Amino acid sequence: MPKIVVDVMPKAELLDPQGKAVAGALGRLGQSAFTDVRVGKRFELTVDGPVDETVLASVREIADELLSNQVIEDVVNITVVDEAGAHSASGASGALA
Template identity: 65%
Template sequence: MARVVVDVMLKPEILDPQGQAVQRALPRLGFAGISDVRQGKRFELEVDGPVDEAALARIRELAETFLANTVIEDFTVRVEESAEEVAP
């Protein structure tokens, strides 16, 4: 069983009010030095069987037709390597 991660973010030219709200709140909360925040979605898919090119192609199709609205959003598909956790 492998994990495939699909990240869906608004395209750079699309206004991101959620991200802006976070960014504007930061100085008030004592966090300076962050010039932009964008907020998007992360999907973790547990895939049965091997994640070969065919499986990734299917997942890309799934992401394009179903997880992302490609008019306003970009997505990336990647196989997650071993855990890279920094915080619990």
């Protein structure tokens, strides 16, 4: 069955304490190649049936209203992944959110 992946990240202008903690841990472990870490959420919705425009519209609405808190988070990506794992559609926040 196809899956739809929704990626939600904290807004760029907000502090991300979880990301800061990971970045600090990387520094202490001697990994100096990374300047910043941010931690967000990845939702995988399994769809019963084909993914058509109606389903995608539902997902966009769900992503904005249920899966993300629009005050502090952005929906950065909505991607359809078929059974074999190939990506068949994707888009950035501006287009989909």
